[in-house]
Amino acid sequence: MATATQSEIDHEIAQARATYEASVAGGAARTAQPAHAYPPYRSTALRHPRQPLVTVALSQDPEAVELASPAFGGTDVTALDHDLTRQHQGAPLGERITVSGRLLDRSGRPVRGQLIEIWQANAAGRYAHQLDQHPAPLDPHFTGVGRTLTGDDGGYAFTTIKPGAYPWRNHTGAWRPAHIHFSLFGTAFTQRLITQMYFPGDPLFAHDPILQSVTDAAARERLVARYDHDRSEPEWSLGYRWDIVLDGPTATWIEEGR
């Protein structure tokens, strides 16, 4: 298949959104999660299951393995892991930022003491990964990998630099909006989440099949951090705030329903 142009991809994105809105208008429930099959993101073509997912009803199954989650603790992170600007001998190039917020469950309760892992491109839009051959400079002072454990209020905070946009080969002229990858654990394995956080006002949003794979507009908004001036530090860093809500049933949820 010939490589699509951006305007062809934009058209496919619009079509997928219209199909979703029509299904909601027809009575289908809104869904925050992206469909597994999303044609504008070409790599989904051979990798999405064609069979429907099989539902496991955990409400009848308190012993299910997926109602518990792996535990992480103080040995799994180091004191510098949350500060991606201090992991090398010098300071990385780029705009210093903090990203902070809370990790919550669907009931709005904090998820305490759980592992958050992040990774990102450097300020020029390049990952410290051998397969990333985008001709932008690597930064010897930036690896772009961080970890932390959430606090008692579910809170987390990272100091890093704002990542750059970068090209990819989904279609001709494809660019990813700047983003930070987040990996999260909850109290139940059902809540496991890997996602991406974006920066407000990015002009690439409308053209990006990965962000747009979330066809629900309100859900898509929840992937965008807010600039929070109160979290900016004078003459030091810009503050972004992003709260994360884990989907998926938990033991607490199910017990309360009885």
Next chain:
Amino acid sequence: MTTPSARPTPAQTVGPFHGCALPFPGGGDAAPAGHPDTLVLHGHVRDGAGAPVPDALLEFWGPGPDGELPRATGSLRRDPMTGGFLGRDGIGFTGFARVATDADGHWAVRTLRPGARGGHAPHLAVCVFARGLTRHLFTRVYLPAADREPITDPLLAALPPERRATLVAVAEPRGSHRFDIRLQGAAETVFLEFA
């Protein structure tokens, strides 16, 4: 069930560059050193054309041989001096393994043989991440014979035989177990959602 009040954050693909962040030394070696109940599991991840998936990440979670779910920490065990990894301590069992597929789409983990829990046949929970998956896929790997009649496990019992077989590891002559994951197409692995 209570009505959830907070609106969930959507998933996004893990992308191609998780290799610098998520895999960790000893990630696949969850079994304590020399443990007699060690279970060696391995297999390939393949796409709808049968091609290997070289950039998948798999996570395994489940009970120890006694059927209890571990609360121990220390899967990653970092080195506070260098910022690197000390590796697992060889004693504790966290129940958690994480491995990336290699260039052939192959993976292997050494964990402990799971015990049965609450009417289930022994199994581990599996979570699959890859470029091209807009969100992760959950599945389970059952020990061999879980699909032999009479089938008691509620999930396996609800599946037709050919679908059921995709969730059951195959014992190999030298004691290892094979579990292939097919994302799409013929013999597509059964993937799960939880309600």
